[in-house]
Amino acid sequence: MTIKDLQIGETATIIEVGGSGALRQHFLDMGLIQGTEVTVVKYAPMGDPVELRIHGYELTIRLEDAGKIQVGAAHKEEITVKRPIEKMDIPHPGLGEGGKFHSKADENPLPDDVMLTFALVGNQNCGKTTLFNQLTGSNQHVGNFPGVTVDRKDGMIKGYENTCITDLPGIYSMSPYSSEEIVTREFLLQDKPKGIINIVDATNMERNLYLTMQLMELNIPMVVALNMMDEMRENGGSVLVNEMEAFLGVPVIPISAAKGEGIEELVSHAIHVAKYQEPPEEVDFCCADGAGEESAVHRCIHAIMHLIEDHAKKSGIPVRFAASKLAENDHLVLDKLNLSQNEKETLEHINLQMEEESGMDRSAAIASMRFAYIQRACEQTVIRPHESKERARSRRIDKVLTGKYTGIPAFVAIMGLVFWLTFNVIGAFLQSLLEQGVAVLTGMADQGLTALKVNGVLHSLIIDGIFTGVGSVLSFLPIIVTLFFFLSMLEDSGYMARVAFIMDKLLRKIGLSGRSIVPMLIGFGCTV
Known part of the structure; x- marks a missing residue:
């Protein structure tokens, strides 16, 4: 039985993730791992793709891909009641602040003439481009469609001349699945920015922390x-910032990019960690004494680290x-590591041993370890919000806009209205005004x-060539x-992403x- 055999509202536990290569790794990075519960939310009007709920967030995949994921028997979705977080008076860790981890005597800041370069990295649709605009003041397009940032964009942080921040494409992981992920990974590994600003959607921590x-x-x-x-x-939720900062070992700054809240504090911490080159304190996410699979992953990763340490240093990774x-x-x-044949064979033996001890294949075991760490972090630091009025309203509207019998008629009606207003009402009215102005x-x-008795040839060139010719071209501008x-309004409202869901098949x-x-x-x- 696979996911595509499940009906709307049914829940099942993932037994095995099929497929191979980058696509399978992408599934694992998105949370489709062995032992995880998955619920079918809805199918597109044409029956493909399918929207799933997993780890508390929604994920859309195609039926062909859903058919590669084996699940157990369908059962009711388990509603887990999260125990209240025991809030302790943990002092602010002070990461990224002066006087905390080095004194004036032993600090070693970068020279003042060294440019502080930053990479702005985050998931798609988490407000990354909005934050980039806040930091740089640049007028960049802000949309609601996945993949809106397709090129590298640079800017100087306002108030800090010797800085450069790069807005990288929105990605979900550092696995080389899409061109955006490859571009981001290559920039971080080769250009080696002095600091990273990782923007996280606080309302969807499980997805973003990966x-x-x-x-x-x-x-x-x-x-x-x-x-x-x-x-x-x-919406009644919160993040215990001190606890999360202590858990992750990096400065954690609450912000609202849309309202400009917390931006100054974010910039000051980013400048500090880059200036004094303070790396993350926590990079070992697997527990040596954890569950069987997690301790197996711990031993595997540390064995590989010892094996490749010299090669990684030479390669700059x-x-x-x-x-x-x-x-x-x-x-x-x-x-890139250029391992010898003996080292490659040793690496394979290490991975095989980890698979035997964990009972999972190597890629799934690594993904499972990461999500286990994320779960611990969220359990200790995140107070989940209740569903907002806006989200509840959006869900009700989606029943019409993406419904099985109403999705396509709604799309035809909306686009018909847009084209009618464009070509027959608003656009036509503005076109008429422009034509009258050009005629005058x-x-x-x-x-x-x-009156000036200009030469007839020159007269014809100016009137018939410039005014009439250019005027006829300009008359199309109001329609465009x-x-x-109207299309930008639909994009900003999120409807274009839903159209992509409807029209994919x-x-x-x-x-x-x-x-x-x-x-x-x-x-x-462009066809008017």
């Missing part, structure tokens, strides 16, 4: 920015990060040139602007993904 753990393994000074804390507080990736069968890292200017210019205005028949619907719709503005 990337945080991998970034900490790079041993680059970093700060964690807990975004959307205002939304967290409004952090040894802990390299060891974790080799345990996951990451061939890109393996190729053309008439005035014609009269002026006639109007269409783009249809577009895959012509070799495209559901996300291709966005440039296709934008293309209508």
Whole structure:
């Protein structure tokens, strides 16, 4: 039995994750690991893809991929009542603050002429681009569609001239599955920024902290920015910042990128850890005395670290990060380390021993270890919020916009309304105004040139060539602007992501993904 055999609302426990290569690793990084409960939330109107709930967040995969994940018998979803967190008066760890970990006598800051370079890293749709705008003041596009940041963008942090922050593509892990993940990983490993600002969605900690753990393994000074804390507080939730900072071993700053809250504190901590090169204090996430599988992972990773330590140093790859990736069968890292044949065979024996002791394959065991660490962190530091009114309202609207029988009619109706307003009402009205304005200017210019008795050839060039020719092209501008205005509203509202969910099956028949619907719709503005 596989996930695609489950009905809406049914829950089952994952027994085995099939597939191979980067796609299977992507499944594991998203939380689809052995022993985890998964619930089917809904199917797209065309029956594909399917939306799942796992680890407390929603995940969408295609039916073909769902058919590769074996599950047990369907049962009712277990509602776990989280025990109240015993809040202890833990003093603020003070990570990333002056006078905490070095005195004036032994501190060794970077020279003042060294540029402090930062990488802004986070999951998609966690407010990363909004934070980039707050930090740099740049007017960058802020959207609600996954993958909006497709290029590298740089900017100077406001008030700090000798700084440069790079907005990297939104990713979910450091595994080389997508081009965005490869770009981000190569930048961090090769360009070696002086610091990392990791933005985390505080309302979805389980999903976001997976990337945080991998970034900490790079041993680059970093700060964690807990975004959307205002939304967290409004809905009765909270994050015990002192406890989380002590647990992770890096500065943790609560912020609201949209409202500009906490930005100054975030910048001061980021500048400090980069200036004094204070790396994360915690990079060993597996317990030596934990459960059987976790202690097996611990021994495996540390054995690999001893095996490759000299190669990692020569290659410039952090040894802990390299060891974790080799345990996951990451061939890109393996190729860079240039191990001998004996070392490769030893590495394989270490991984086989870990698989035997843990009862899981190597990639699944590493992912399971990370999610176990995340679960411990959230249990000790996160007070979960109740469902917000906005989310409840969005869920009710989604029943119509992505419903089996209403999703496609709603899409046709919405796009029909957009095109009608663009080509027949607003766009047509603005086009008429512009044409009238161009006609008035053309008439005035014609009269002026006639009064001045300008040469007939030059007169014709100016009136017929410039005013009439350029004016006819400009007349299309109101329609294009109007269409783009409506499409941007749909994107900011989150509807375009839902359209991609609805249209994925249809577009895959012509070799495209559901996300291709966005440039296709934008293309209508270029065909007027």
